[in-house]
Amino acid sequence: MNEMFINSVYFGCALSLICYWIGVQTAKRFPVTICNPLLIASILVIVVLAAGSISFETYHQSAEKLTWLLTPATVSLAVPMYREVQLLRKNLAAILVSLFSGCVAGMMTVWGIGRLFGVSEELYLSLLPKSITTAIAMGVSEEIGGVPTVTVGMVVFTGLLGAIIVKTVCRLFRITHPIAVGLACGNAAHAIGTSKALEIGEVEGAMSSLAIVAAGIFTVVLAPLMGMLY
């Protein structure tokens, strides 16, 4: 039986897609932020693997084919960015300065709290790129000597948390301008935050997708410098 799984070219891929489909349906039925399709799908896959005593390697040898599409998908982020190019041009200075300040403040906080708890350098480097979209975060983590797997976990966790708290945070700190809300959402919680921002409004969603890209690029540049600081 297990041999059948080990030799399969499609098992991991098919299992992932089925679980994701269940995740999407569940999120439709229960439209609360915690019902995130990616979160549901990942938990389901882990449960199935554990229940069937199937090793991660068996799953991964076919599931990793999905990862192949990540680079073209990230390249495609240029499209939503280009669609909002007018709004981008008009508020260019405010957008760039605020996203840059947010990125720096975020990484300084990781540095400060990391120091406080005395976390290992490996964990620190893995946590640095956690506020940006997974594809770029994985690349950055690998480049600066972090553990990409830890980074991905932290990215997903950060995104979910950000989407859940964004409305409360914006209300508490009186962030009301649609562009500011969108930028805050995308800069702190990447794609998962952007899906939340789209719920709040069109401008918020557009600004949030812009923030994903800009934050990603800033982090690519800043993370290696911050990595050397520790």
Place this chain on the structure above:
Amino acid sequence: MKSFFQFMVILLFSLIGEFLHELLPFPIPASVYGLVLLFISLLAGVIKLPQIEEAADFLLKIMPALFIPSVVKLMTIRDLLWENIVPILVIVLTTTVVVMVVTGQVAQWMIRRHKEL
């Protein structure tokens, strides 16, 4: 053949990104090179939106599903996570709030100041 052409263009930018990643010494992932080049090509009019739009939207729509294998991989580093659960929780919660507040406040302040001038 329309979607074929669209996908081909996107793969081409991914390939150029990969080459740049190999050739240049910066710690920038191939995908970011491809993304920036595609954005510049759109701005310059070398690539028109209808030439890539549908394939790009499809890829963006399925993007979360592409991360499943990476998230499931967390089960292989369970011990490392449990050992550091307190700093991880504190760091993630605090930084998320800090990034939101700093980004939002700076953007709002700059937009409003710009209007008053």
